Amino acid sequence: MLQVQQVSKHFDRRRSVDGIDFEMERGEIVGFLGPNGAGKTTTMRMITGYLTPTSGQIWLDGLPMHEPSRKARGKIGYLPETPPLYPDMTVMSYLRFVADLRDVPARQQKLRISEMIDRLGLEGRERQVVRSLSKGYKQRLGLAQAIIHKPDLLVLDEPTSGLDPSQIVEIRQLIRELGEQHTVLLSTHILQEVSTLCSRVLIINEGKLVADGPSNQLDSSLNDKFQVALEVKSRPAVLHTLLDGWGWSETDYVLTDPDEQQEQLIRVRLQGEDGTDFRERLSLALGEARIPILELRRESMSLEDVFLKLTSESAPESATVELPSSSESSAEESSATEATPAKDELTPLTKTSNKASKKMNNKEDRA
Numbered sequence: 385m386l387q388v389q390q391v392s393k394h395f396d397r398r399r400s401v402d403g404i405d406f407e408m409e410r411g412e413i414v415g416f417l418g419p420n421g422a423g424k425t426t427t428m429r430m431i432t433g434y435l436t437p438t439s440g441q442i443w444l445d446g447l448p449m450h451e452p453s454r455k456a457r458g459k460i461g462y463l464p465e466t467p468p469l470y471p472d473m474t475v476m477s478y479l480r481f482v483a484d485l486r487d488v489p490a491r492q493q494k495l496r497i498s499e500m501i502d503r504l505g506l507e508g509r510e511r512q513v514v515r516s517l518s519k520g521y522k523q524r525l526g527l528a529q530a531i532i533h534k535p536d537l538l539v540l541d542e543p544t545s546g547l548d549p550s551q552i553v554e555i556r557q558l559i560r561e562l563g564e565q566h567t568v569l570l571s572t573h574i575l576q577e578v579s580t581l582c583s584r585v586l587i588i589n590e591g592k593l594v595a596d597g598p599s600n601q602l603d604s605s606l607n608d609k610f611q612v613a614l615e616v617k618s619r620p621a622v623l624h625t626l627l628d629g630w631g632w633s634e635t636d637y638v639l640t641d642p643d644e645q646q647e648q649l650i651r652v653r654l655q656g657e658d659g660t661d662f663r664e665r666l667s668l669a670l671g672e673a674r675i676p677i678l679e680l681r682r683e684s685m686s687l688e689d690v691f692l693k694l695t696s697e698s699a700p701e702s703a704t705v706e707l708p709s710s711s712e713s714s715a716e717e718s719s720a721t722e723a724t725p726a727k728d729e730l731t732p733l734t735k736t737s738n739k740a741s742k743k744m745n746n747k748e749d750r751a
């Protein structure tokens with residue numbers, strides 16, 4: 385439903401978003417992750433039609449969001465980081481105001497407003513002045529203004545930022561429910577939010593997309609070697625002899641007794657030569673050698689590890705990329721376009737360079 389094609393945004397001569405390219409299918413909840421200043425808000429503002437891209441195109445159900453019409457804007461609901469609320473209005477008058485603003489037909493407004501009050505848990509607050517609402521309730525009202533016109537795509541910029549833990553749980557639950565009826569793009573700093581809410585994640589760094597794929601498969605595409613953590617009871621010398629020659633590399637070897645001939649608890653991390661699961665082979669070999677296994681588990685990277693690996697490479701203070709002076713800019717522009725592979729050429733993520741856009745999986749693989 386959404387196509388973001390080679391979109392860039394320059395502020396003055398700085399490139400804040402640099403050749404971003406992705407698609408979203410109807411029904412997806414996609415997490416948009418990136419460090420501060422990576423370009424998340426700028427990208428979201430372009431998708432919602434609030435900012436015009438310097439180059440590239442954005443299509444929503446065939447309508448151009450890079451030149452948005454009222455009709456195209458009506459297909460999107462947007463909750464910016466600070467909800468666009470009027471503090472002196474009551475909840476009810478604000479909902480009437482946004483219903484008008486978002487072209488909800490007059491005869492449907494009463495019903496739609498009562499739906500919003502019901503769905504977003506605003507009962508009993510109708511006459512309350514917006515300024516006196518708690519942050520959690522302000523966020524609920526912000527979500528109400530984003531969905532009152534039944535948009536196809538919901539764009540949420542850090543929807544749980546600044547909320548206390550119980551408000552975070554409540555707003556996440558609301559987003560999960562909204563995700564049953566809307567396609568959602570949500571930016572966040574909270575990686576756990578992506579794991580719990582999103583089927584897919586996009587990671588942006590320094591204005592470029594560095595990962596795109598199912599949130600539960602990010603680690604396997606970065607970690608191409610199978611790795612296990614093993615704890616056994618054995619004499620180190622015996623274990624060494626057994627493990628030698630299998631082709632596993634051993635790291636983080638921890639002995640509980642320095643005497644290599646003494647039977648003891650040993651912890652070791654083993655890494656295979658490739659992604660093949662060798663747990664069965666290993667447990668059979670240890671069983672045959674009568675070495676008791678106390679723990680044998682696959683080790684995978686957490687979303688935190690993946691995020692750090694993809695975004696920690698020498699990010700400058702400002703995440704924007706310095707552009708050449710205007711006389712050089714067209715040459716720079718064309719070489720930048722060439723440097724970013726076309727969507728179909730993007731290969732599965734296997735490395736750590738964050739300079740080129742990478743794609744993890746084909747669309748069919750997405751959850």
Ligand SMILES: Nc1ncnc2c1ncn2[C@@H]1O[C@H](COP(=O)(O)OP(=O)(O)OP(=O)(O)O)[C@@H](O)[C@H]1O
Nearest residue numbers: 395400418419420421422423424425426427703704
């Ligand atoms: N209106 C603007 N004028 C000039 N520079 C801007 C403007 N808006 C954004 N930028 C710059 O573009 C870069 C990306 O900003 P953006 O707000 O999109 O990042 P972000 O990923 O949303 O960051 P955060 O997580 O801190 O909100 C930053 O360097 C920012 O200073």
